[in-house]
Amino acid sequence: MNVPSVPPPAGLSFLLGTWAGEGVGEYPTIETFRYGEEIRVWHTGKPFLAYSQRTWALDDGRPLHSEVGYWRATPDGGVELVLAHPTGVVEVQEGEVAGQAVRLRSTSIATTATAKHVVALERDVDVVGEQLRYAVRMAAVGVPLTHHLAATLRRQPE
Amino acid sequence: MNVPSVPPPAGLSFLLGTWAGEGVGEYPTIETFRYGEEIRVWHTGKPFLAYSQRTWALDDGRPLHSEVGYWRATPDGGVELVLAHPTGVVEVQEGEVAGQAVRLRSTSIATTATAKHVVALERDVDVVGEQLRYAVRMAAVGVPLTHHLAATLRRQPE
Numbered sequence: 001m002n003v004p005s006v007p008p009p010a011g012l013s014f015l016l017g018t019w020a021g022e023g024v025g026e027y028p029t030i031e032t033f034r035y036g037e038e039i040r041v042w043h044t045g046k047p048f049l050a051y052s053q054r055t056w057a058l059d060d061g062r063p064l065h066s067e068v069g070y071w072r073a074t075p076d077g078g079v080e081l082v083l084a085h086p087t088g089v090v091e092v093q094e095g096e097v098a099g100q101a102v103r104l105r106s107t108s109i110a111t112t113a114t115a116k117h118v119v120a121l122e123r124d125v126d127v128v129g130e131q132l133r134y135a136v137r138m139a140a141v142g143v144p145l146t147h148h149l150a151a152t153l154r155r156q157p158e
Numbered sequence: 159m160n161v162p163s164v165p166p167p168a169g170l171s172f173l174l175g176t177w178a179g180e181g182v183g184e185y186p187t188i189e190t191f192r193y194g195e196e197i198r199v200w201h202t203g204k205p206f207l208a209y210s211q212r213t214w215a216l217d218d219g220r221p222l223h224s225e226v227g228y229w230r231a232t233p234d235g236g237v238e239l240v241l242a243h244p245t246g247v248v249e250v251q252e253g254e255v256a257g258q259a260v261r262l263r264s265t266s267i268a269t270t271a272t273a274k275h276v277v278a279l280e281r282d283v284d285v286v287g288e289q290l291r292y293a294v295r296m297a298a299v300g301v302p303l304t305h306h307l308a309a310t311l312r313r314q315p316e
Contacts, residue, residue: 003219044212045221048244052226054202061161063203068210068226070244072270080270082248084240086206086228090248092268110250110266112230112238 005045009073023151088115167231181309246273
């Protein structure tokens with residue numbers, strides 16, 4: 001069957017691919033930790049990008065965080081990111097893209113009854129050449145918006 | 159590397175696998191439609207289940223809806239489901255599991271600025287033998303909670 005396909009949003013196509021690298025997590029309530037990470041961004045034939053991410057401990061490879069969701073471009077050049085986390089958190093992030101730089105902040109966060117209370121998240125994503133860098137700031141468990149994660153990943157061969 | 163792994167939640171393990179089948183969608187604002195569907199539920203080495211779903215048109219195979227997220231079991235025998243939709247919607251669903259029957263209702267729904275307004279969703283999922291059936295009721299775009307989706311899928315060989 002010749003399946004009809006709609007192109008991915010042009011303004012976000014620099015995110016497409018598989019990215020791998022390492023990051024550092026820190027927060028006032030935990031010990032600073034390093035992690036390995038893989039990010040996948042792909043096109044499903046619809047006008048958005050699918051996204052999944054997983055991280056692992058550098059010492060024994062045990063799985064740490066993961067998250068999944070979708071990137072959307074808005075008609076006025078904005079960006080929307082919807083995410084689900086296995087920690088029982090969902091996020092709506094909205095923001096802008098300029099060139100290959102994305103600036104996002106949460107406009108809604110909801111959690112399950114048993115989840116830790118996350119209040120706000122901000123994400124900066126920058127792609128330069130074959131390198132993707134991001135930073136995440138988080139307000140959660142009584143701590144105001146504070147730097148939480150930074151990582152550098154490289155685009156992997158297809 | 160011998161990667162440490164935590165088992166999946168025992169009370170939800172009947173959902174594990176790849177499921178494929180067909181469904182019917184209806185809603186007061188749209189024409190009734192039939193769709194093909196694949197659901198994947200898998201264990202990542204952490205105490206939850208990862209979930210992805212995609213549907214397609216039966217006539218030409220074009221992609222229709224998709225959604226991704228995670229299933230969590232709570233200590234008191236409850237179920238939590240967090241989902242992201244490429245339509246710009248995120249959901250927190252909470253409910254109960256009895257045997258292989260899950261009853262969920264949305265406790266939080268959030269949408270991006272450009273998304274259609276979804277107010278509530280309820281999901282029934284029942285596994286009998288190798289068959290998974292679900293029904294979804296939705297309140298959205300001014301319509302109160304109304305039957306929206308029903309599908310029957312079969313567990314696929316590994």
